[in-house]
Amino acid sequence: MHDDLQTVAGGDGVSVHSGFPNPALEHRGQGRLSLDLNQLLVQRPSSTYLFRIEGHHWADQGIYDSDMAVIDRAAQAHRGDLIIAWHDEDLVICKQHQLLETDQPWGVVTAIIHQYR
Amino acid sequence: MKPVFALIDCNNFFVSCERLFRPGLEGKPVVVLSSNDGCAISRSAEAKALGIPMAAPAFKYRQVFRDHGVVQFSANFELYGDISERITRILTAITPRTEVYSVDESFLDLSQLEITDYTAWARAVKNRLLKEVGIPVSIGIATTKTLAKLATALSKNDNVLNGVLDLTGLSEPDRQAYLLKTPVNEVWGIGWRLAPKLRAEGIYNALELSQMRPQHAKQLMGIHGRQLVAELNGQPCHKLEAFGRIRQTVMHGRMFGEDTSQFNVIEAAIASLTARAAHDLRREGLRARSASLSLSTNRHKPGYQRRQQIIGFTAPTADTGHITAELVAAADKLFNQNAQYHRANVLLYDLVSDKALQPDLFGQIDPMLVQTSHNRLKAVDAINARYGKATVYYAAEDLSQSWQPKRQLRSPRYTTNWQELPIARILKS
Numbered sequence: 001m002h003d004d005l006q007t008v009a010g011g012d013g014v015s016v017h018s019g020f021p022n023p024a025l026e027h028r029g030q031g032r033l034s035l036d037l038n039q040l041l042v043q044r045p046s047s048t049y050l051f052r053i054e055g056h057h058w059a060d061q062g063i064y065d066s067d068m069a070v071i072d073r074a075a076q077a078h079r080g081d082l083i084i085a086w087h088d089e090d091l092v093i094c095k096q097h098q099l100l101e102t103d104q105p106w107g108v109v110t111a112i113i114h115q116y117r
Numbered sequence: 118m119k120p121v122f123a124l125i126d127c128n129n130f131f132v133s134c135e136r137l138f139r140p141g142l143e144g145k146p147v148v149v150l151s152s153n154d155g156c157a158i159s160r161s162a163e164a165k166a167l168g169i170p171m172a173a174p175a176f177k178y179r180q181v182f183r184d185h186g187v188v189q190f191s192a193n194f195e196l197y198g199d200i201s202e203r204i205t206r207i208l209t210a211i212t213p214r215t216e217v218y219s220v221d222e223s224f225l226d227l228s229q230l231e232i233t234d235y236t237a238w239a240r241a242v243k244n245r246l247l248k249e250v251g252i253p254v255s256i257g258i259a260t261t262k263t264l265a266k267l268a269t270a271l272s273k274n275d276n277v278l279n280g281v282l283d284l285t286g287l288s289e290p291d292r293q294a295y296l297l298k299t300p301v302n303e304v305w306g307i308g309w310r311l312a313p314k315l316r317a318e319g320i321y322n323a324l325e326l327s328q329m330r331p332q333h334a335k336q337l338m339g340i341h342g343r344q345l346v347a348e349l350n351g352q353p354c355h356k357l358e359a360f361g362r363i364r365q366t367v368m369h370g371r372m373f374g375e376d377t378s379q380f381n382v383i384e385a386a387i388a389s390l391t392a393r394a395a396h397d398l399r400r401e402g403l404r405a406r407s408a409s410l411s412l413s414t415n416r417h418k419p420g421y422q423r424r425q426q427i428i429g430f431t432a433p434t435a436d437t438g439h440i441t442a443e444l445v446a447a448a449d450k451l452f453n454q455n456a457q458y459h460r461a462n463v464l465l466y467d468l469v470s471d472k473a474l475q476p477d478l479f480g481q482i483d484p485m486l487v488q489t490s491h492n493r494l495k496a497v498d499a500i501n502a503r504y505g506k507a508t509v510y511y512a513a514e515d516l517s518q519s520w521q522p523k524r525q526l527r528s529p530r531y532t533t534n535w536q537e538l539p540i541a542r543i544l545k546s
Contacts, residue, residue: 046203047249049532055543069541074249084541086140094544104140106251 041111047074049107051084053093067114069093071107082109120353121227121258121285123239124265125208125246127201128253128273128280130221131159134200135190137251138531138539146187150175150526155372158192162274174417191527199532203250211242216358224262226357235283243280259284262355263348266305267323271295296324296349306345311338323349367405369394370462376415377458383412383448388441390463395437398465404433406467410444412451415459424451433469440465 042048051069058064071084081096084106091106099105127133131149136142146163150156157164157173167185169178175189182189201220208215214226232238239256246254257268264284272282284292302312304323314337320326327349334342344354369390373382387410398405406429413423426447434440444463529537 044249046206050538051541052538053543054540055545057543057545063543068538073251085544087544089141091138091140091539091541092544093541098544106140 041070041113043110044072044074047107048072048110051091051093053112062114063112064114067112069109070111070113072110073107075108075110077105077108082112083107084109119228120260121235122260122262122265122353122357123225123227123235123242123256123258124218124262124269125204125223125225125242126255126257126269126273127204127221128255129159129161130201130252131190131192131197132161132164133252134193134197135528136161137200138528142188146185147190148173148182148187149190149192151192189526193528193530195530195533196528200250200252204246204252204254207246207249208242214357218358224265224357227258235285236281239281239283253280255280257282257284260351261348261353263305263345264351267299267303267349268295270303271298293324296327297322299323301326304345304349306341311342314338365468366464366466367394367397367403367468368462368464369397370460372460373458378454378456380448380452380454383452383458383461384445386461387444387448387463390461391441391444392437394463394465395435395440398435398468402470403468404435404470405440405465406430406433406469407465408440408444409462409464409466410447410451411462411464412448412456412458413460413462414456418457420456422453422456424453426451 049071051071053063053067053069054065056065069082069084077083077096079096082093083096083099084091084093085099086092086104086106087094087100092103093109096105132147135147135149142161144163145161146167146169147161148157148164148169149159151158156175157169157171157178160169160171164187167181167187169181169187175182181187197220205215205217205223208223208225212225212227212230214229216224216226218224227235227238235258239258243254243256246252255269255273257265257270257272259265259268268282268284272278272280275282282295284295287295299322301307301315301320301322302309304326307315307326315321315326318337320329327346329346331343331346334346338345348354371386371390373386377383407427408430409425409427411423411425414421428443428447430439430443529539531537531539
């Protein structure tokens with residue numbers, strides 16, 4: 001069809017026709033040039049889950065009710081990490097060393113997202 | 118190279134997805150019900166132990182559910198689909214030679230991987246999926262797909278095997294012992310129709326089936342039967358299906374929230390089902406040459422009727438508006454105002470790639486028309502993708518939801534909806 005043209009797929013489904021492909025676009029494959037928060041916050045999509053935090057006890061530590069927690073089940077929990085665990089019939093967020101014998105770890109918190117508006 | 122297949126099969130998949138976010142359900146009987154809460158489509162081990170069969174109609178088992186505190190869920194397909202994709206992503210990273218066979222089963226071709234101990238490999242994959250995604254699986258390994266399937270089934274509910282069985286590493290007597298343990302109706306490809314035929318011939322288990330003369334198997338079950346016998350003997354007949362394979366059909370069907378005799382409710386359902394089916398086509402770059410519509414009344418009530426109308430399109434299409442118009446016209450022909458309709462199915466088939474569009478013999482495709490329709494639909498899909506499903510819809514698609522299934526017991530869409538994320542309560546120290 002366009003023998004002398006190259007078609008480069010840009011972000012947002014935009015096709016760019018030009019004699020020379022934009023090398024920046026090529027390097028990122030299908031991706032876009034601008035930074036993508038997913039890249040930063042979701043290292044392993046298949047093991048990453050999002051939770052909504054409930055409770056006001058940690059406001060002094062900068063973690064608020066309805067904040068969002070990014071959980072990676074594949075991450076290894078270390079001392080001092082925030083984790084999600086099964087506690088009785090609930091999923092709770094706690095410090096790793098708070099875990100009781102009967103609690104089962106669910107995943108490691110890798111980020112907390114607080115939206116102001 | 119000798120082929121080696123692994124079948125990764127999620128245990129009670131839908132129930133396992135529900136349990137992932139509901140820790141209290143471990144060890145309790147749980148069932149997931151089909152849309153409209155009709156019958157059990159996934160059962161926990163505890164529910165199976167209560168004698169609740171697959172596809173058990175909920176209304177017949179209400180008493181059992183109540184007496185034993187069976188926890189019921191309405192199907193949450195968005196959740197199951199998302200979890201299934203996570204598993205597929207991990208398996209595909211292990212080897213691209215992965216065939217997603219169904220929402221909860223995948224075949225992997227292991228022949229090109231360097232694995233010295235298949236059992237240890239399978240154990241590691243099983244542990245990884247349980248830790249990272251949170252879903253328990255069973256894994257069977259063998260030189261044919263039929264044997265891998267059989268191995269997976271044997272590995273379940275066996276405390277020693279504990280969800281992993283490698284048939285390639287077994288001695289002949291051990292392999293035969295496993296075949297002997299498998300009832301013939303549980304062999305892949307032997308359904309309720311063939312099993313009685315085989316039993317009449319004195320064939321009760323997979324071992325006896327494997328010892329059938331190929332000619333005899335062919336007489337009884339056709340070419341499929343001969344292949345089956347060969348596969349049970351470790352001679353592969355079925356290859357890994359190419360993952361890029363073109364799907365053959367797109368089907369969307371729904372039960373009405375309440376049985377209905379109103380044409381406009383049926384019309385709305387058809388429009389909505391068609392919108393989703395046509396969207397599936399466009400997403401996969403396909404068009405349909407044929408469609409069928411079926412309307413049925415409740416199978417469990419007297420006077421059951423099911424009528425079907427088939428439509429051929431002059432040119433392959435994925436245009437929601439065009440297909441809806443044709444199907445509504447078909448519904449008008451089928452419609453019987455004295456019937457109480459229970460279910461509508463929309464099937465699009467005879468699919469072709471939209472890149473390989475052959476001009477119609479009589480030149481009936483108007484290129485301008487195709488392009489306009491294509492651009493309009495692309496715009497509709499883009500808007501819906503951005504602002505949520507069904508922001509833009511056809512007028513006939515009534516969103517009053519009167520025909521939507523009841524799904525009263527559906528769990529939150531934990532992983533696909535911002536408003537329904539799982540809650541983590543802060544644990545007071």
